[in-house]
Amino acid sequence: xxxxxxxxxxxxxxxxxxxxxxxxxxxxxxxxxxxxxxxxxxxxxxxxxxxxxxxxxxxxxxxxxxxxxxxxxxxxxxxxxxxxxxxxxxxxxxxxxxxxxxxxxxxxxxxxxxxxxxxxxxxxxxxxxxxxxxxxxxxxxxxxxxxxxxxxxxxxxxxxxxxxxxxxxxxxxxxxxxxxxxxxxxxxxxxxxxxxxxxxxxxxxxxxxxxxxxxxxxxxxxxxxxxxxxxxxxxxxxxxxxxxxxxxxxxxxxxxxxxxxxxxxxxxxxxxxxxxxxxxxxxxxxxxxxxxxxxxxxxxxxxxxxxxxxxxxxxxxxxxxxxxxxxxx
Numbered sequence: 001x002x003x004x005x006x007x008x009x010x011x012x013x014x015x016x017x018x019x020x021x022x023x024x025x026x027x028x029x030x031x032x033x034x035x036x037x038x039x040x041x042x043x044x045x046x047x048x049x050x051x052x053x054x055x056x057x058x059x060x061x062x063x064x065x066x067x068x069x070x071x072x073x074x075x076x077x078x079x080x081x082x083x084x085x086x087x088x089x090x091x092x093x094x095x096x097x098x099x100x101x102x103x104x105x106x107x108x109x110x111x112x113x114x115x116x117x118x119x120x121x122x123x124x125x126x127x128x129x130x131x132x133x134x135x136x137x138x139x140x141x142x143x144x145x146x147x148x149x150x151x152x153x154x155x156x157x158x159x160x161x162x163x164x165x166x167x168x169x170x171x172x173x174x175x176x177x178x179x180x181x182x183x184x185x186x187x188x189x190x191x192x193x194x195x196x197x198x199x200x201x202x203x204x205x206x207x208x209x210x211x212x213x214x215x216x217x218x219x220x221x222x223x224x225x226x227x228x229x230x231x232x233x234x235x236x237x238x239x240x241x242x243x244x245x246x247x248x249x250x251x252x253x254x255x256x257x258x259x260x261x262x263x264x265x266x267x268x269x270x271x272x273x274x275x276x277x278x279x280x281x282x283x284x285x286x287x288x289x290x291x292x293x294x295x296x297x298x299x300x301x302x303x304x305x306x307x308x309x310x311x312x313x314x315x316x317x318x319x320x321x322x323x324x325x326x327x328x329x
Contacts, residue, residue, distance in 0.1 A: 001055025006207030017058035024066020026232030037233035062089035075120035089130035182207035202278035
């Protein structure tokens with residue numbers, strides 16, 4: 001495992017981190033799935049331990065994942081270990097069995113205490129506003145809360161998990177005002193919307209977490225048109241037959257590179273993201289030891305020419321696929 005500095009902080013994070021959304025299980029808010037289908041806690045615990053054994057030292061979760069269950073599992077297995085870096089998020093909530101948001105200072109302070117208890121930590125290494133909008137940041141209540149928590153020692157560093165499809169307004173606001181220490185953003189072969197701002201983030205000393213590197217599994221190549229998902233898996237709504245069919249068709253020129261590098265589609269997808277120096281860590285979703293192995297092995301240096309090829313395809317053919325996914329919510 002290789003490690004990278006997280007911006008100007010003293011955090012040294014594994015290039016591959018552990019995305020802990022899936023181990024939260026098949027949670028529902030009303031009739032809306034906020035998870036990845038049922039999970040087995042014993043397998044999830046094995047995955048966490050396997051990740052640590054393979055050199056992963058960065059775990060990313062959120063209080064909404066499994067309605068706190070993901071945090072509890074991480075707390076049970078990892079606890080207050082100082083050699084493991086824990087990141088979590090705040091702001092997405094369930095109120096009266098309805099999905100909502102809350103970025104009030106009072107709520108964030110209270111939610112942080114609850115996350116610390118679930119995680120069994122004295123402090124959260126990296127605390128994130130979970131896709132807060134520009135209006136929330138401009139109000140500054142949530143930013144004040146983060147600063148207070150940092151002064152109190154409840155969190156070490158903080159940042160913002162950016163919107164999936166339009167990350168620019170919020171990113172530019174934090175960069176302009178020099179708020180926080182990092183960003184979490186979507187970056188993968190299909191979704192390249194954050195590329196224009198990566199260099200600015202690096203130049204100004206922000207750490208970058210790249211999420212959804214495999215775009216809900218589309219970039220593993222394991223889905224065909226007959227793929228189906230249970231009701232408590234959010235992909236049932238997002239990965240329709242049409243989305244999968246179009247993605248598999250338009251990605252064929254990209255997957256031709258797998259033969260050149262003798263790699264899997266997963267290895268190509270992850271190596272592509274790591275080709276950006278601004279990226280500190282990539283967090284594929286992991287739910288079992290086998291995924292630990294597939295996500296941490298066989299990574300390689302992608303040539304600049306092939307990187308440009310992927311970007312060129314992304315600017316043309318793959319935009320249509322991302323548009324379809326966006327329409328599905």
